[in-house]
Structure formats: C-alpha cells, structure tokens
Amino acid sequence: MKPILETIDLVKYYGSGSSVVKAIDHTDLAIWRGEFTAIVGRSGSGKSTLLHMLGGLDRPDSGKVLIEGKDIFKLKEERLAVFRRRKIGFVFQSYNLVPSLNVWENIVLPIGLDGRKVDREFVMGIIRRIGMEDKLHALPSTLSGGQQQRAAIARALAARPAIILADEPTGNLDSKNELDVISLLKSCVSEYGQTLVMITHDETIAQMADRMILIEDGKVVSA
C-alpha cells in the first residue's frame, strides 16, 4: 500500500552563509493511512516547519511532499488551496478561531468555504462528542483554552479531511485539559477513519500514538 503522506529528500534552510539554519535537512518520511503519528523533538528541531510543508502551507527549497501519491507543490496556488481545504484539517497551538464568529459558525466555516452543504447531524455528533452542545452560540473569547481547542478540533473534524495535522495542540493547556484534548483527538480520528500527525515535545503524549518519529536538527533520528 502507498503511504497517504510522504516526503522525499525534503530540504528547507533559513538564512545563509555561516548563520544558515537547517530546518529540514534531506528528510524522508512516510505516514500511513489511519495511523496516529507523533513527531517529537526539542523546540527548534524543525518539527513545525516540517508540519507546515506536509500541509502545503510553506514551500520547500527542494524535495517533494506527496499526498496520496500527488506532488502537492506541482499544483497551482489556487488548486493547492482547494486541495488543502479538502484533504487536510489543521489544529494549531493558538486555536485560530475567528473571534467574531460563534462556536457553531467557526466549526462549519471550512465547509462553507468549500461550497458544501453542512451535514448538521454529523457536525452535531462531533459537537456532542466534544461536550459543547451548550456552547454553540458562545464567542471564542468567552471560552476557556480547553474549550477553544475542542472547538478547533471539531472544526478540523467537521470538514471530514483525510488528514489532520496538529501543531502542539496542547501547548497552552494544563495537564488535565491536555489529556482531555489529546484523547479526544485520538479517538475521534480513529472513529472517523482519519490520519493524524501531531507535533509535540511531550513524550507522554507521544506514547498514545501508533508511531513516534523523532526529529533532531531537521533530520529524522528514529521512526
């Protein structure tokens, strides 16, 4: 079987000359469908840059990122945006909810952007799962960090992307909320048959993954 997500000889350097930072240094990686992969490494090891490349948010200096065998950087900017919207859901450390929209509007926003009809029953199922039925009309600013992140997870799940990329999703949360959010992400992703790639510096979280990839200085040290 082909991997759902693959990098081939991926390179991204920042700066030049003696101050060059090798954020991604000839990295080969394969992520399999339905797997929960944790990418672990110290801060500054190039994890976030890698995740941004996997999601097509940033272009590499050289090398390829293949999603379902398709080289995403060969796509035109416009096609890439559509492809990203349909295939990938993002969960960020800083939640990135739209402040002027309420919880429900935030969750269904990506579906609307794609010109699709909202499957209310499916989305409500997710909202019940994250335990926020009573917060549908609340604005993000009135929610706790844990609630905001759960809303952001619901937003990523609601559009039913094949892949969910999470960048330190619990970086701003205390340990109980962290566990809650991670277990939610993990079980939802497996319930809906999605592939989860999560960046974390926390090895306890990484234990819950099916596979752990360790990154050091832009290189995969162990997979």
Add this chain to the structure above:
Amino acid sequence: MDRRKLQRVALLAGLLFLILLAIGTLLHAAGEAVKEEDQQKLGALVREHPEYEDSYARIMGGDAPNETADLGEQIMEKYGYNARDGGAYRAVRQYLFLAGGILAGGVAAASLAVLLALRAQKKAEEERERLGESIEELRLREEGARERLVREEQETKSLVTDISHQLKTPIAALRMSLEIKETTELTEEEKKEWSGRELEEVGKLEELLNSFTQLSKLEADMIQIRPRMEEIRGTLAGAVGAVYMKAFRRGIDLSLEESEDRRIPHDPKWTREAFANILDNAVKYSPENTSVTVRVSWLASAVMIEFEDQGIGVPQEEAHRIFQRFYRGNARQVQEGEGAGVGLYLARRILEAQGGTICVKRGRRGGSDFIVTLPYNSVMHSVSVL
C-alpha cells in the same frame, strides 16, 4: 445527453422560435401599414382627379423614376409637411422599435439561460469530482483496514512461535528440578527447597497460560466490546477486587480513592479486565509494603483514571513500547518475572476500542502513574477489538 440537458436545449430553441415569430409578425404588420397608406393615398388622389387615374395607379404601383424623390421633398417642404410625420412612417417606426426590443430581450434572456446552464454544469461537475473523491477516500480507508488485518494475521502466526518459546523456560526449569531430585541424594530440607521452586515454575506456567488464553481470544476476534451505561467506579472496584489478594499477600496497600461516580458508556466486563491488567502489572513490579492508589477525576469530555504505584517505574525510552504486544521491559525485575507481554497490550486495545486512551508517566512518589481516559460520549454500538 441527459434528460435535463435535452429539456434545456428544447426550451432555448422554443424561445428563439417565439422571438423570430414575434419579429416576423411585427414586420408583416409594418408592411401592411405601408400598403394601406399607399392605397389610401391612391384612393384620395383618384377621387380628386379621376382623369389621371391610370398614371396615378402606375406611379403608386412602383413605376416612379428615382430622380423624382428630390422634387417630392421640395414640394413637401414648400407646404410645410414632413414625410416622417406620415402615419405609415410612424407605424413602421413603432413596429421596428418593438421588434428591436423583443430581439434585445430575447438575446439577454438567452445569454442568461446559457450562463445559468454553464454555472449549473460547473457546479454539477464539482459535485461529481467531490463525490469521486469521497468514493476514493472510502475505498482507500477500506483498503487500509484490510491491510491492517493482513498484517495482524501475519503477527498472529508468530504468536504460536512466541508462546512455545515462552513456555520453554519454566518447563526446562521444572525438568531440571525433577531430574536432580531423581538422580541425587538430597536431604529433606533440600528436597523441600526444590519442590518450592517447582511450585514457583508451575505458577509461572499458569500465569502464562492465562495470558495466552486472553490473547488467543483477542486474536480470534472473540472479544466483543459491548458498551452500555454503567457506573465506572463499580467496574473499577471489580478490578481492584480481582487483584486484591495478590497485593495483600505482598503487603501492598491497594486503595481506590473517594470520588464522585457517574455512568459512562463502557463494556463493564472487558473494561474490568483492562483495569485488572494494569493493577496486576503495578502490583507485580512494586516492592513489598508499598501502595498502589487508584484515583478518578472528571475531565471535560472524558473520565481520567490514574493507577499510581511506588514500583520500579518505566524508563522514558521504553514508555511508548510497553503497550505493544509481547514487549517486555529490559529491567531485571521484568526479565526475571513471569509474564508474556500481553496484559498492557490487551488493556490498551480494550480501552482504545471504546474511544479511550492509556499512557504512563513517572509517579509523584517514584514508580509509575498509568493514566487511562474513557469518553462520556463515544460510539455506543458494539465493536470488535480487532
């Protein structure tokens, strides 16, 4: 060409026909008006000068030399008339305006219809593309599940090898002990010591057999998780009860801390089994006269259960592997103790099948802290663990 497209083409053709019919009718009416006026004029002229009847008829019938137009205009001007004010001219103008309007309206309507049709077509195409993608997605997911099954089946084949390998050690020890007793003159005390060791090995064999029974059930797809609404503390108490004697014999204080109780969806039988496996592991790798504490907390979307011991702990680099099948720690206590590396693997599978998780952290008082979560709202239908 599908039915809808055919309908649209027919509609467009019909519209075009109607427009042409309307314009044709108008032009015909304009011609009629001109004809009527000519006849009127002829009639009036002949009434005034019946003697010129034949030349009037000839001229009005179309036999007028071209250069006479200028003369006509001059005469009209002389008497202050304008040809444009004439009745026929006005009627023709009106008819032409009407025809032009209908033509413009028709063209606008037709282009609008074409535009709408194109947009509908584009939307349908996008919808088809999306549908294709979803189907592909489903196919790939199914393929993934099938691949996993094949992989696990292959792993099961290695299970037999592993089991026989695991059984070898205690059986060899038993055989050695029995042979020594057979061939060597031993004092009563020595005999007793050997018998004690034999009993220990039999204990190990029993334990192994127990794990293998569980494992084979799991691999043979005999474990069906059937969640129902039950109090989670009841399930936990059952697990504590199952290991209590083992802990008691080793002077380990096993306690379930006070907390609120709630009903959450889980399979009580198999979840108890999972909890018992975690507790059994904690007791097994804890020194005598220590404690194992079970604590329940209620998170936003899941219950969190901690099993904290003062045992040997799990080294950080092994933490993510202890939940794998047949994985056994590298520590001396683990290598020497009985076990097949099945208990925690089974616990993880049972918990994950119910949307739960398990991980291990370093305990606050040394040892390890196994942390389990189970969601309040999960898939409430039964799932097979495999």
